Amino acid sequence: MREGLNRRGSLEPRDPRAPRRATAIALVLACATLITLDQTAGVLDPARRVVGEVFGPAESAVSAATRPVTSIPGWFKTRSAMKDDIAALRAQNSKLEQQVRTSGYDRNRLAEYDGLTKTAEDIGYAVVPAHVVALGPSQSFHRTVTIDAGSSSGVQADMTVVAAQGLVGRVLRVTSTTATVLLIVDGDSVVGGRVGSTMKVGFVRGGGDLADGPLDLQLADQTATPSAGDTVVTWGSDKDAPYVSGVPIGQVTSVYSSVRDSSKTAEVKPYVDFGALDLVGVVVPSGTKSDRAVIDADGNLK
Amino acid sequence: MNARLWTVCALLVAVALLLQVSLFSAFAWDGVVPDLVLMVVVAGALSRGGQFGMVLGFAAGVLLDLAPPADHVAGRWALALLVAGYVAGRVRQDTDRPSATAVVATVAACSFVATSVYALAGLVLRDPAVGFGEVVKVIGVGLVWDVLLTPLVLPPLLALFARLEPQRAR
Numbered sequence: 001m002r003e004g005l006n007r008r009g010s011l012e013p014r015d016p017r018a019p020r021r022a023t024a025i026a027l028v029l030a031c032a033t034l035i036t037l038d039q040t041a042g043v044l045d046p047a048r049r050v051v052g053e054v055f056g057p058a059e060s061a062v063s064a065a066t067r068p069v070t071s072i073p074g075w076f077k078t079r080s081a082m083k084d085d086i087a088a089l090r091a092q093n094s095k096l097e098q099q100v101r102t103s104g105y106d107r108n109r110l111a112e113y114d115g116l117t118k119t120a121e122d123i124g125y126a127v128v129p130a131h132v133v134a135l136g137p138s139q140s141f142h143r144t145v146t147i148d149a150g151s152s153s154g155v156q157a158d159m160t161v162v163a164a165q166g167l168v169g170r171v172l173r174v175t176s177t178t179a180t181v182l183l184i185v186d187g188d189s190v191v192g193g194r195v196g197s198t199m200k201v202g203f204v205r206g207g208g209d210l211a212d213g214p215l216d217l218q219l220a221d222q223t224a225t226p227s228a229g230d231t232v233v234t235w236g237s238d239k240d241a242p243y244v245s246g247v248p249i250g251q252v253t254s255v256y257s258s259v260r261d262s263s264k265t266a267e268v269k270p271y272v273d274f275g276a277l278d279l280v281g282v283v284v285p286s287g288t289k290s291d292r293a294v295i296d297a298d299g300n301l302k
Numbered sequence: 303m304n305a306r307l308w309t310v311c312a313l314l315v316a317v318a319l320l321l322q323v324s325l326f327s328a329f330a331w332d333g334v335v336p337d338l339v340l341m342v343v344v345a346g347a348l349s350r351g352g353q354f355g356m357v358l359g360f361a362a363g364v365l366l367d368l369a370p371p372a373d374h375v376a377g378r379w380a381l382a383l384l385v386a387g388y389v390a391g392r393v394r395q396d397t398d399r400p401s402a403t404a405v406v407a408t409v410a411a412c413s414f415v416a417t418s419v420y421a422l423a424g425l426v427l428r429d430p431a432v433g434f435g436e437v438v439k440v441i442g443v444g445l446v447w448d449v450l451l452t453p454l455v456l457p458p459l460l461a462l463f464a465r466l467e468p469q470r471a472r
Binding site: 017018019020023024027028030031032033034035037038039044047048051052055056058059062063066069133134135136137138139140141142143144145146172175178180181182275 | 316319320321322323324325327328330332333334335337350351352353354355356357360363364365367368369370371372373374375376377378379380381384388391392394417420421423424427429436437440443444
């Protein structure tokens with residue numbers, strides 16, 4: 001132990017509060033261990049589950065308590081979303097003005113559920129309604145959200161998540177009351193997509209852009225060229241996991257070809273506004289046991 | 303280290319994390335939120351030194367790595383906040399009671415360092431598929447957020463840590 005006169009003028013080992021090299025090394029090694037463990041798939045899942053069981057309900061509670069603040073519309077949304085919103089709101093405004101005398105928060109909520117019910121009917125699957133209670137910060141460079149439905153509501157990993165407008169993402173993992181959802185705009189997300197007008201298949205990748213940037217569609221058939229305005233829907237996976245078929249993803253906005261690998265990539269604008277996600281639905285098999293009402297494929301609540 | 307201090311720290315970190323993902327996400331600028339957990343770590347390191355800062359940073363980082371909706375490789379925030387705690391601890395070593403300017407500068411430096419370390423770890427691990435420009439933008443916006451919130455968040459935190467301090471021999 002190194003001894004000497006410290007700043008306070010007493011004879012004692014060096015300032016006990018200064019960072020000790022041994023601790024620094026131990027902690028850095030602990031970080032490295034964590035990273036290595038997590039690279040081996042699934043080792044840390046129990047830990048994530050345990051933390052999720054505690055923080056999931058807490059996130060739901062905070063989200064519910066602060067909803068009056070966080071639902072202040074317009075100003076605080078992402079800039080890119082605001083332009084779209086203005087156009088959409090103007091169109092909606094006249095319609096809503098008639099409703100507004102009788103409407104309140106509940107009615108708006110009902111309209112949201114109506115939209116979701118319609119989605120359930122359109123895509124022909126049963127959905128469990130859920131609210132987004134937490135958004136991963138951009139500082140994490142990932143686009144994930146927490147929703148307030150978990151395994152007790154019948155939600156499992158690798159289920160499709162939709163909103164009234166279209167595809168949202170897929171469930172990564174669940175706790176008993178919450179689930180973590182990977183959004184399709186995340187850089188790691190790949191969705192099998194089909195161009196509605198030509199039935200050509202391809203892959204829709206997240207742009208990795210943290211603002212609501214476009215998705216990239218690459219068609220398997222190099223000779224096919226999607227045209228701007230085409231709708232892209234999911235093509236569906238085996239056993240409906242992770243994506244069911246026929247859910248609208250977005251609209252082709254522009255097509256550009258790469259000279260290097262002679263392939264064509266289309267930019268797809270997602271239908272869902274990921275800056276303002278609130279009510280979503282998790283697609284579940286019909287007849288799923290759930291602790292809440294499930295919107296069935298025929299639009300009825302079960 | 304006494305149990306009361308660690309209980310308070312655990313509470314502070316948990317509250318900061320919850321506000322960060324569930325409240326501030328609604329006010330985010332392109333998804334970038336103020337890094338409240340980082341501020342707790344900086345406050346801890348400023349009032350109790352680098353040793354404490356490192357341990358607190360590591361623990362808070364592990365929580366950030368595991369709590370939903372996180373999906374990145376665990377250990378990245380732990381490493382980033384550990385470094386932030388160390389950096390803030392160095393500031394405390396140099397000045398016993400940091401001035402307001404020093405506190406803001408420390409938060410800015412730690413915010414920059416932590417997000418950079420996190421992003422670099424991601425580059426090495428090929429975890430995020432995000433471009434360089436995007437990373438720089440996120441670091442910049444995050445730094446502005448953190449500096450803006452420092453005058454509101456840091457003084458109460460520092461006062462709280464000072465109250466928890468056992469009588470110091472001076």
